[in-house]
Amino acid sequence: MATTNLPLIETITPADAAAVAAAVAEAARTDAAVYPIGGGTALDYGARPTRTGVGVSLAKLNRVVDHPARDLTITVEAGLTIAALRKKLAAERQRLPVDIPQADRATVGGAVAASPSGPRRYRWSTMRDYVIGIHAVDGAGTEFSGGGRVVKNAAGYDLCRLLTGSLGTLAVITQVTLMVKPMADTAAVMACDLGDFDTAERLLAVMVRTDTLPVAIELLAGPAWRDDPALGPMTDGAVGRLVVGFEGSAPEVDWMLESLAGEWHQCGVANPITVPSAQVEPLYRRLTEFPVGTPEPDGSAPLVVQISVLPSATVAAVRRLREMMPECSLEVHAGNGVIRGRFAVAPDAAAAMLRERLRPLVTQAGGAMVVLAHPPDADLDVRSVWGPPGDGATVMRAIKERFDPKNLLNPGRFVY
Amino acid sequence: MTRASVSPLIRELRAALGAAQVLSAPADLVAYECDGFTIEKHPPDAVVFPRSTDEVARIVKICNRLGVPVVPRGAGTSLAGGCLPIGGGVVVMLTRMKQVIEVNLRDRLAVVEAGATNVALGRALSGTGYHFAPDPSSQKASTIGGNVATNAGGPHTLKYGVTVNHVLGIEAVLGDGSVLRVGPIDNPAGLDLIGVLVGNEGTLAVVTKVWVRLTPNPADYRTMQVIFETVDDATNAISDIIAQGIVPAAMELMDRGIVAAVEEAFAMGFPLDAGATVVIEIDGPSAGLDEQQQRIVKLCEKWNAREVLYAADAKEREKLWQCRKMAVGAVGRLSPSYIIQDGVVPRTQLPRVLRRIGEIAVKYGLRIVNVAHAGDGNVHPILLFDERDPEQVERTLAASGELLQECINCGGSVTAEHGVGVEKIRFMDKLFAPADLEAMRRVRQSFDPSGCLNPGKLIPSAS
Numbered sequence: 023m024a025t026t027n028l029p030l031i032e033t034i035t036p037a038d039a040a041a042v043a044a045a046v047a048e049a050a051r052t053d054a055a056v057y058p059i060g061g062g063t064a065l066d067y068g069a070r071p072t073r074t075g076v077g078v079s080l081a082k083l084n085r086v087v088d089h090p091a092r093d094l095t096i097t098v099e100a101g102l103t104i105a106a107l108r109k110k111l112a113a114e115r116q117r118l119p120v121d122i123p124q125a126d127r128a129t130v131g132g133a134v135a136a137s138p139s140g141p142r143r144y145r146w147s148t149m150r151d152y153v154i155g156i157h158a159v160d161g162a163g164t165e166f167s168g169g170g171r172v173v174k175n176a177a178g179y180d181l182c183r184l185l186t187g188s189l190g191t192l193a194v195i196t197q198v199t200l201m202v203k204p205m206a207d208t209a210a211v212m213a214c215d216l217g218d219f220d221t222a223e224r225l226l227a228v229m230v231r232t233d234t235l236p237v238a239i240e241l242l243a244g245p246a247w248r249d250d251p252a253l254g255p256m257t258d259g260a261v262g263r264l265v266v267g268f269e270g271s272a273p274e275v276d277w278m279l280e281s282l283a284g285e286w287h288q289c290g291v292a293n294p295i296t297v298p299s300a301q302v303e304p305l306y307r308r309l310t311e312f313p314v315g316t317p318e319p320d321g322s323a324p325l326v327v328q329i330s331v332l333p334s335a336t337v338a339a340v341r342r343l344r345e346m347m348p349e350c351s352l353e354v355h356a357g358n359g360v361i362r363g364r365f366a367v368a369p370d371a372a373a374a375m376l377r378e379r380l381r382p383l384v385t386q387a388g389g390a391m392v393v394l395a396h397p398p399d400a401d402l403d404v405r406s407v408w409g410p411p412g413d414g415a416t417v418m419r420a421i422k423e424r425f426d427p428k429n430l431l432n433p434g435r436f437v438y
Numbered sequence: 439m440t441r442a443s444v445s446p447l448i449r450e451l452r453a454a455l456g457a458a459q460v461l462s463a464p465a466d467l468v469a470y471e472c473d474g475f476t477i478e479k480h481p482p483d484a485v486v487f488p489r490s491t492d493e494v495a496r497i498v499k500i501c502n503r504l505g506v507p508v509v510p511r512g513a514g515t516s517l518a519g520g521c522l523p524i525g526g527g528v529v530v531m532l533t534r535m536k537q538v539i540e541v542n543l544r545d546r547l548a549v550v551e552a553g554a555t556n557v558a559l560g561r562a563l564s565g566t567g568y569h570f571a572p573d574p575s576s577q578k579a580s581t582i583g584g585n586v587a588t589n590a591g592g593p594h595t596l597k598y599g600v601t602v603n604h605v606l607g608i609e610a611v612l613g614d615g616s617v618l619r620v621g622p623i624d625n626p627a628g629l630d631l632i633g634v635l636v637g638n639e640g641t642l643a644v645v646t647k648v649w650v651r652l653t654p655n656p657a658d659y660r661t662m663q664v665i666f667e668t669v670d671d672a673t674n675a676i677s678d679i680i681a682q683g684i685v686p687a688a689m690e691l692m693d694r695g696i697v698a699a700v701e702e703a704f705a706m707g708f709p710l711d712a713g714a715t716v717v718i719e720i721d722g723p724s725a726g727l728d729e730q731q732q733r734i735v736k737l738c739e740k741w742n743a744r745e746v747l748y749a750a751d752a753k754e755r756e757k758l759w760q761c762r763k764m765a766v767g768a769v770g771r772l773s774p775s776y777i778i779q780d781g782v783v784p785r786t787q788l789p790r791v792l793r794r795i796g797e798i799a800v801k802y803g804l805r806i807v808n809v810a811h812a813g814d815g816n817v818h819p820i821l822l823f824d825e826r827d828p829e830q831v832e833r834t835l836a837a838s839g840e841l842l843q844e845c846i847n848c849g850g851s852v853t854a855e856h857g858v859g860v861e862k863i864r865f866m867d868k869l870f871a872p873a874d875l876e877a878m879r880r881v882r883q884s885f886d887p888s889g890c891l892n893p894g895k896l897i898p899s900a901s
Binding site for chain 1: 542543544545546567588589591595599600602603612616617618619620622623624625626627628629630631633634636637638642654657677680681682683684685722723724725726729730780782783784785786811814815816849850851852853854855856857858862865866869870871873874875876877878880881882883884885887896897
């Protein structure tokens with residue numbers, strides 16, 4: 023079990039959904055908070071919990087319930103690890119094409135609840151577009167389901183999307199049905215170093231008009247990316263590198279690599295780096311693990327944020343961040359306008375850095391920012407982590423009150 | 439609602455919008471007493487034509503105060519009675535809010551008012567190299583707001599997904615008349631309200647503006663018609679193609695009955711004696727398409743495909759798709775009335791469910807013809823009848839019910855893309871447990887505490 027700041031009195035490990043329901047009902051009776059626990063990879067994601075309570079581990083709910091491979095769907099219990107899911111799917115040459123960090127520990131339920139972002143979301147989106155059925159236990163201990171086992175379904179409200187990304191605050195997810203995809207025959211990555219930020223924007227604008235179909239468009243900047251096993255060392259004086267991923271049949275991928283090289287050539291990129299198939303997956307893994315990744319050089323845990331802006335505002339925001347804080351490292355889903363930044367900061371200075379430096383920049387860029395990870399002792403409140411409440415705050419609170427009237431599920435951690 | 443409240447209602451609506459924006463004479467209301475689902479009819483108390491989100495908000499506030507239902511309506515192409523003013527109320531026509539406000543290629547999005555038609559957005563994007571992926575057969579008439587309300591699909595959803603996969607932001611008026619705006623920037627700080635609003639059928643909010651994702655046009659296509667002796671062969675081939683990990687852009691099945699109607703209408707040269715015709719399209723960069731096509735043809739041949747006809751050029755492709763999309767309309771030549779159903783099953787259950795539909799047709803002495811977005815397991819059986827004959831109507835509804843039940847028995851659902859509306863509401867408790875429906879009611883109450891938005895649709899009220 024991971025170390026965590028969660029204020030747990032005890033952690034229980036129910037054997038099935040009914041036992042989860044009983045545990046939540048018991049917590050409701052005694053007014054104890056409930057902290058659902060999957061692989062324990064995102065327990066410190068979110069703001070500081072406000073009440074002591076019971077950890078409900080889903081570790082025993084780890085079965086594959088049904089894998090009708092020819093339907094390209096799979097139904098699994100929430101506690102199954104992403105690695106185990108991948109293994110099961112790989113046997114049928116299938117995959118869940120969402121990048122999820124710490125896959126050996128992370129669970130399917132946790133990935134649905136926390137909905138991480140990864141490089142291949144440019145083509146493959148995030149968990150919201152794969153959950154077609156869900157079973158969960160609400161804050162009163164009542165089990166309910168949404169969706170079904172078909173890939174297209176308009177019957178009733180989309181409870182799958184309601185729970186995806188809700189950080190376990192509306193219900194404890196116990197089972198999900200996923201739509202899965204065939205594995206790609208082959209994959210490749212092409213990259214180039216960026217001499218300046220104007221070039222970066224020009225090349226990203228090219229990616230809008232490209233004849234190719236990238237699965238990932240990543241912009242990497244900062245010390246963390248000075249050298250990379252797949253990409254090699256960054257050119258001296260470069261402000262960053264652009265990394266573009268492709269997948270498909272071998273002739274398709276070859277054609278796309280050649281086409282993009284031609285498009286880049288016209289923009290003055292002479293010698294792009296091509297990453298061969300075998301090194302593509304490890305590179306994506308490094309990109310996926312970036313927010314959790316290794317500690318800072320001095321051993322301390324960094325502040326990691328995710329900033330969302332319109333794609334066209336990305337380069338300007340990256341430039342300002344790099345100018346303002348030259349030591350920060352950024353991994354940017356540039357095609358989506360999602361910037362993930364790591365900042366070395368003393369725990370007691372994290373809140374001020376967010377408030378005084380990062381938040382104003384984000385506001386000016388018309389964007390939004392959330393904290394993905396922070397030094398263990400940084401004392402961050404809800405607004406520091408999630409930002410100001412948006413237009414939907416009233417509706418979100420109304421939904422929260424109806425699914426979890428006693429505010430037992432992950433109290434304090436999410437936006438409410 | 440009581441009749442007594444109608445008059446102040448009209449007065450207030452006229453004051454808020456101007457008299458020209460409000461219809462209330464009984465003769466003017468007739469056109470709004472049903473939509474594409476014609477079995478049930480009920481006139482509204484008024485029909486209003488707002489020109490802005492602000493006007494929609496004013497309308498909802500008035501209705502809310504007077505306890506009058508609000509029924510949002512786009513083109514009225516709902517096949518499930520989504521726009522039926524079931525207990526009267528005010529039909530809010532979004533059709534005057536039809537601007538394509540912005541096309542922003544750098545950010546790959548377009549901003550569209552809810553009343554713009556799907557095809558008008560397509561026209562606005564023409565020449566940009568981009569399109570809006572959802573392509574329901576109704577796209578010439580149906581609006582973006584309506585597409586959002588029903589989470590519309592279409593033939594190409596097999597590869598490109600349904601409406602919810604292409605909506606980045608929504609502006610909408612909630613049940614209390616307040617305006618909600620979410621997106622277009624993806625913000626993980628909060629619940630996925632866009633995900634919930636898409637497919638809400640006008641019961642959670644009146645969607646007034648949408649930020650849609652733009653999809654690059656495919657560089658190239660291979661489009662073919664594969665003729666099979668039997669429906670079973672066709673569905674087995676389709677199932678094999680999916681199982682092999684090939685994801686065509688579309689796989690559309692038409693059985694013998696619908697082919698006959700299409701032939702009569704368009705004289706495409708489809709064989710009338712074949713069990714099924716499947717239109718298969720693959721798209722993407724030219725490199726690799728031929729190889730993929732060969733794999734598909736091989737699988738079709740394994741299942742005794744009689745003939746494979748290839749669209750030679752863009753014009754032939756266009757004609758083929760037009761004919762597929764007009765197929766349902768062509769049924770009008772065969773029968774005075776018809777119901778088009780919208781069942782969905784796990785893809786491997788397609789052979790079973792189509793066999794059962796054949797048996798149900800025999801059992802009820804009805805003619806049922808089928809089109810299907812087969813790659814998704816989404817079947818559209820079309821039941822032919824004469825609505826002037828009450829006995830036929832009854833038989834048709836019974837057969838309709840039985841085939842939807844069969845979809846449920848196969849592990850499927852009673853609607854994939856048309857929505858629940860009033861038509862499917864009686865199936866919701868067959869598909870979902872009481873606790874599931876209760877969870878949905880909570881969502882509804884959260885958006886619309888007074889319950890004035892499109893009442894009587896989507897979920898049965900608690901008993």
